[in-house]
Amino acid sequence: MCGCIFKKAYGYTTGGGILMALQQITDIKHRLAETTKTVRQTKRAVLFSHVEAVPTMKPLQIYQSSGKSYKGERFYWENPEGNLTLCGMGVAAKLQPGADSVGRFSQVKDQWGALLSMASVNHCLGEMATGPILFGGFSFMEGETGPIGLWEDFGDYLFYLPRFLLTESANGTFLTSTKLITEDCDDCSIERFLEDREQLMSLSPAMVEEIPSFSHVEERDVEKWKEAIERSVEDIRTGLLDKVVLAREVSLHFEGKIPSGTILHNLTEQQPGSFIFGVESGESCFLGASPERLIKKEGKQIFSACLAGSIKRGDDARTDEQLGLELWNDEKNRSEHEFVVSMMRKAMEEQCIELDIPQEPILMKLANIQHLYTPVKGTSLPNSSILEFVELLHPTPALGGAPRKIAMEKISEYEQMERGFYSSPVGWMDMKGNGDFAVGIRSGLIKGGQASLFAGCGIVEGSVPESELTETKVKFKPMLNALGGLRI
Template sequence: MNSQPYSSTEKYEDTRFLAYRFYTETIEVTGMSALAFFEAGKASFKGQRMFWQNREKTFTLVGVGHAHTLSTVNHHGRFEDIQKDWQSLCKQIVNEERSVQPVLFGGFSFDPLNKQQSEWVRFPQAYFAVPSFQLVIKNDRAYVSIHLITKEEETFNEFEALRKERDKMIHTAQVSELAAYNKPIVSGRQELKKEQYMESIKKVTAIIKAKQAEKVVIARTLKLKYKEALSPASALYQVSKEQPESFLFGLEAEDQFFFGATPERLVKVENRQALSTCLAGSTSRGKTVEQDTELGEELLRDRKNRSEHQYVVAMISKVFAEHCRETLVPKMPALMKTRDIQHLHTPVKGELKAGSTLFDLVRDLHPTPALGGEPKQAALSLIRQYETMNRGYYAAPIGWVDAGGNGEFAVAIRSALLNEKEAYLYAGGGIVEDSTPESEYLETWIKFRPMLRALGGQLRDES
């Protein structure tokens, strides 16, 4: 709980949930495919599904249906609003489960002050949901929970209907053959505002040379077109095979689906122990082990990348020092290698102070210098001014929190927004004094690669 006293407004907000009752019921089930359960929810709950799997593959979450959604229009207090609403809702839980906690899943936009028109028409600035049906797979055991959040006093018939729907989805997920998920066929590709992007790199580099900022991340968009509507389940399947070492996430908002395979944890909290990942500075993988090792060693020695990485380490360490009793930070970065990219990587650990929460860390860590820049506010202002797009949820926090305050958020990079017969892909890079438009442009192609491959696209140099 937040240790700060509620204001009168907060007290009023808190009372909105007093009329609700939050019922839960959990059963353990024999093993099933998480993706099959996700797909089983398509018939009745398309547009209301969510998917999460951590990088270690020790925790998988699938949500189907919306028992309750949380959002806010408060741009300057959105993290606090979602946290308080979730805490208030959790106070209404009637029957607490021991094995599995109810989970709230969703995300925040990168920058609610960005006013550019965009493709993110279904996603509000903050969008979270308690699923009606929740599948959790952990420690090789699978649990399916029903969540019913209602103001009605008589709930027997409604809960019985939910049990029947649950059993139907479990049966479908267990006995139906998985669909043949073939990669979609791209009918067109467009680099949106490419020339403006190249020009923005020049302008931002000049601003950094003039000492008005130290680093600014500038991103761009690639649009793919298809003759048939894209399948969220197929996209998740493809990217899970292509990027097995990454966090996997997916979030539907009506007819749009945001998904990705990100290597970057923003923050995890488990039993008051907090963990974050400093991930900044990157290079490509080598075609041979010798070339791969050489590229990795060059990355560890590279002044630009090490400087970019150190911005992130310093910022995350400072936030942890504010919210944790003790912070542990390795002195030197290591290499994290995914299929397409090598990253500089430094973990940061700490134990939360009394009164600090997962949402406090998410609020203060976002955006890290790896996705925003340094100093933070100056970088955000320059991104609004010079970036040729509205990032929506790209590079923003997406994840989950349970009723006990445990949870995990990732940084939504290596991601794409599916919009029926269109896909929007996003990639960016950190601009510093010695950046050039040509080198930054080439770096974005490396970062587009995971989503391009999963969505049937090809790089310019791939046949």
Template sequence: MMEVKEKQFTAELEAALESVQTDQKDKLFSYTEKINQVNLYRFLEKAAQLAFPRTFWSSANEDFQMAGAGHAFELSAEVSGSRYDQVEQDWNALLSDAIIYNPYHTSGTGVVALGGFSFDPLKPRTALWRNFPSSHFSIPNYILTQIDGDYYFTINRFISYEDSYASLLEELQNNRQTLLDNRGQQNDTSVLRIQHKKEIAPDQWKKTIKKATDVMKNTSIDKIVLAREVRLHFNQAANISDILKRLVDTQSNSYVFGYEMGGDCFIGATPERLVKVKDDEVLSTCLAGTAPRGTTVEEDEQIASNLFEDPKNRKEHNYVVQMIRSTMETYCSEVSVPDEPVVHQYKTLQHLYTPVRAKLKKEHGIFSIISGLHPTPAVGGTPRQDALAFIRDKELLDRGWYGAPIGWMDSNNHGEFAVALRSALIQKDEASLFAGCGIVEDSIPESEYEETKIKLMPMLSVLGVD
């Protein structure tokens, strides 16, 4: 650290330890400083060398990324009925006692919790997701934040009244020096390749689609989203930081995330925001109604026009908009919704898009909105509870965190969550990939199967597909 910053840090650490010893109560100490540019992916590699579990977030359409190392504190709730409330209560309790030095109040600095939820807490967990609870958030020991060209480094350390100041200072300074040192970076010349790819029960998945269409012909269910799994085996252990970088480089307009637990890492590049909160400003977006991109500008524009005018896609899109509006009106005021959608274009697909903006009511937080929105019709179906019951009973897959809320929140009252689509659970030299489709009464199983193959391609392309 520079001399001035060094003096500031040591003074804040000493004061924090004194507060903990005086109150005889353990507390979270958080210290943020502005630093020179540091490579986030190199930071993640250094974190792995120090045996720290890693977290990562990159926001769509914004110059904002975070890389985390370690778990200074963990928030987890297995109780299905109140897991959102429990995490929020524990988060608020943690902040109420925390000792925070952060003169910047910039998003992703100070005390930051990154994490997510499982898709359905009532679905029995299988061995595949053994390391990922129904909900889990971690406050990393060290966070590197890059926003609008500026870099910040945050230290979070849970301090006990029995801790020694000298040993604390040495530990934090040594880890800081290691994590922020970009020297010695070497290009990895080894190439990740897929040696074996296994589709998990594709014929049974198609039969489940037939069951879903039969149910919809005889009930009030309009849509059921069904997902499937592909299992990969690589020629070597996957390099997580390298995969995250390739996702950021290739999947524009997507939220890229990584969350490591017990040696497994859940990663993905999803286009779908669930909710963003900054102070009391709330933004949710509806992304429903899909078409491919064209091979020429003229064809692209024609496909977009057809998508915009298509009654079926507009009806599906409007249903999601009204669901989001209803949730917002429950927890917010000043809800604003455009009269009609626009077409947003991504690398391989284009979607109907409508933003929904509002003001958060004082008695509610970001988890209130998440609890109202999840699962959206895009990942569950409609009506919600009937579709969920079918998925829980008939879908072969344990979705784990796939299709569920994943994101972050900080002590500045900022936070953002996305829907964990286009994702993979990486387990050293193996991985499970997930993709799903919205099934309606006239869905054709083979066509839905082909659609999932397209949705799997973004992740396959960064994992060594030939």
């Protein structure tokens, strides 16, 4: 019977392959038995995490196939370089705000540290983004998200330590299985954990579900939003602030539940060179195709980006080039971009020994839009964590404004909506303080048959309301296309 199970689960058809699979299950059973014994002797919980190489399995297909078993407890991540894809299923631990008054970044750091202090991990593989990792994000503004409303399933922050993590990298495919072993864990719960692992390995690729028929669109008062831009320009002219980012929301309604796996599939196909991300919580899923990296940490090496200033793509190569030159030479967009670069340099210097930021931006050309882009590289201080960089950088002037405090106050006053996780840090981090966070833009929140989409613009002295409105329509396109090529 075991041989049949492992043929199906691992796709092995040779005797050597079956023996390898049997050895892997023997290894994880042995480690579980030893860990359980230790917990019962010491009466101290242990975070058990086991990493193993597995045959090729496509994370997006597994995300789609695992919907029945893990609906509301999944996440997906694909980096723009195309060399790392993650799919998390189930929850070994969940990090959400506590009742104390400590800042949320400190809360996450402390909670994560507490979990890792009791972790038992087989380190034999040493692959990036394997072992215990956290995936999730923060809300744009602390204290903004309440217990009811659009973002009620997310709060000020939400991070998952997945029960099962599938990692696809340039070095192969890996499965991390994680369980918190306590004194209360009996043999049956351990056996169920192993059975769930086997069932996951035997999942067949699911058909891409159809998006239900579109019903109607709701749009917040556009004229009020344009008036807010005019008020912001006046604030800038009087010297109150240098820049503020104003976002707006549209809600699309469908005649049935929207399948998040289909949207992720479409974003992957339609938005190459972007971060494709999705994180479920209850009945909600926040997902998108972000062009912007907030921070990546790999050992001592730090990578970030300044992305501000945008224009649409041209219908042909010549027009596209002309539009790119127009953007590069536009005073308003160059000024907006420089705000971001200046802030990035100042913030990164606090945590970096060395910093490399080019003097001039280049063009980043995506499927529907092109941006002014300045890459940032650095060498971090010893023992720094990616969370320290996230706290330093969020929100950048590209998503908030400058000065930061006044810009955030004006956003609260003028936008009249909850951003939630929109334009906020979303990504992953490992037990060594490494990880990768994108900025949650070109995104939307799916909840049942409703998709709420968000887009914002940087407002500076030269901003014109009608032009900014047109820019948001361009920024809605990635999600509109993923939802079936809708136009609003």
